[in-house]
Amino acid sequence: MDVSRYAEFYRQKLLEDVLPFWARHSPDRKCGGYFTCLDRRGEIFDTDKFMWLQGRQVWTLAKMHRHARQDPAYLELAGLGAEFIRDHGFDKDGHVYFALERSGKPYANPCIFSDCFCAMGLAEYAAAAGAEWARELALRTYRGIQRWLQTKPDPYSRLVPGARPMESMVFDMINVNLSLELDSTIDQPVFRQRGIESLEKILRLFVDRKEGLVFEHVAPDGGHPDTFTGRLVTPGHALECLWFLIHAGRAWERDDAVATAVAAIPDMLEFGWDEEYGGFFYFMDARGKPPEQLEWDRKLWWVHAEALVALLEAFRCTGREEFAAWYEKVHAYTWEHFHDAEFGEWFGYLDRGGRAFLDLKGGKWKGCFHVPRCLWLCAEMLSDLA
């Protein structure tokens, strides 16, 4: 594998293709924050502000300013989002709305992931801009998240109280990532403590070494009820979670987490890959039964971005040739199918055969995050390897 050539390719795509797309099309200079519903050409097709994506874009821009290319334009643009979050994002309890109208008027109620990504964005912006207010706000939001995670109150759950209790990986997964991010910019012991609690829970419950699978939901004892929920495997989530474990294990000196994650990656790659058309499936059933999700076989951008990161981490940890071969296979599929050579950035959503079925670069769920994060992390790792 020609790591130098790959490193240059990822760096060039990050700085000359993907970041410019967002810098050119997403800023809302009138109301603040970013437009994320951008069609193939970058034209705006919806003006609501989805707060996960606002926080994620602040994080990306501030991070790139600090680590990829120091550019006052990135920092200024990160501030546009950070101030919009500060001025409009929070409800009276300190949680972040899921969506606002363009102007900042609340539209959809808070959701814990909005809190998480806005806390990450604010912390990174604080570090990049030396903005004390952003640091304080990130810390306050983090504390609110930790309180929420103690009991995970969900006023929107349709389940009868007590019905078949299940644990979901997504909360501990994001908490590992969030805690690690804040631990890297704010000096407080709470991040490592809480992060390790979540890391241990993932190792104990969700990574099933015997089955060679990472489960999305398990019974409180780690069992796998024979239901839609109990059988669900999400290859993209699994691979993303596994590289979170590698990063956290390295930072917090938990070699067991690194070892478990590296061992689980090959099984998830094999399980999730579509042998017929290439690409990773979105949702799968651990027992091969029909999945509940009508989009189960579609190929999503973020799944492939996270797989690339997981693969390079595994390669870097082990030096094993199989990871390099997998990396080149996923790289080839990804750049052939997701990248838009004409207008830049990646298409988000491909059908099973690899054709884009939505003509967009951003929407309610896709923003300026997975692609640039992947490009940056891959470029860093590849340079390291070179």
Place this chain on the structure above:
Amino acid sequence: MDVSRYAEFYRQKLLEDVLPFWARHSPDRKCGGYFTCLDRRGEIFDTDKFMWLQGRQVWTLAKMHRHARQDPAYLELAGLGAEFIRDHGFDKDGHVYFALERSGKPYANPCIFSDCFCAMGLAEYAAAAGAEWARELALRTYRGIQRWLQTKPDPYSRLVPGARPMESMVFDMINVNLSLELDSTIDQPVFRQRGIESLEKILRLFVDRKEGLVFEHVAPDGGHPDTFTGRLVTPGHALECLWFLIHAGRAWERDDAVATAVAAIPDMLEFGWDEEYGGFFYFMDARGKPPEQLEWDRKLWWVHAEALVALLEAFRCTGREEFAAWYEKVHAYTWEHFHDAEFGEWFGYLDRGGRAFLDLKGGKWKGCFHVPRCLWLCAEMLSDLA
């Protein structure tokens, strides 16, 4: 169009293919009710009882017993579901749970559509079996639905109170169908009154004659906000709603409803049809922007079943050749792609190209309802035309 040959075909598929599939594979003789998660061969892959589908199957079996073939096995099987609904389906406020575990233990909280389909099933069963208890229970459930419809309280809404208020067609659409069904078996003036209120609301708000589209959601004044929600068009829902309007208009002497529906059908057919691969799209954007739903371009069984019914109704009302031609086109697509010649019944979910991407005959949303109702109604109309 050889209507006699078509009539015989639909009747044969109803009585010798589709109903036998459900009679053979779905009864739960141990706990009552029906299994609906059935794979291609009819094998059970999940045992929860989804209450919409329980009510719908009771309705189908009782209706077929009364109108298609008087068969004590149908009636007995309808009773198996009706008694399960009576014994386990209702919460303390008289609403029907969305899902129960196999045993009847509550799993997911009530949902108004569970109420609607269980009321329809119980009313039809009451008529078929002369079961007074079922008649009473249907009536009580209907009253609860009408109370709910006055304000549509939704404890699960994630929207900030007062945010961009919208009206949704689905509630009035189901209320027309439900009220008409109960009006045909129970002698009370309330059904016609409430049904006509919903019919008038659909004509006033959702059928946009100028645009030639039926909108899924509109502003309270009938306007079309330029948002994901405001732009949503669902061709299957639209066509189903339009034939509900034709039936209701005929029964309740509202020629305006019949005329409006018949006039709207050709526009919805043209708008919803996939010229490239055939079949009707699932979700569409009225302005051609990227839809929010990741399954927007997939081809669903019920959409095509409802289109066939709408087409024959329009043909019967007008005698216009264009409807016969459309009918034969949709018939050809449907039977070539959805029907499973090997194991019977229809696949539920095809990708855009027409390949089944879920190997199932029933699940959480597909049961014994749209296909047999379509086959029965088409056979009746075709015999009529012959």
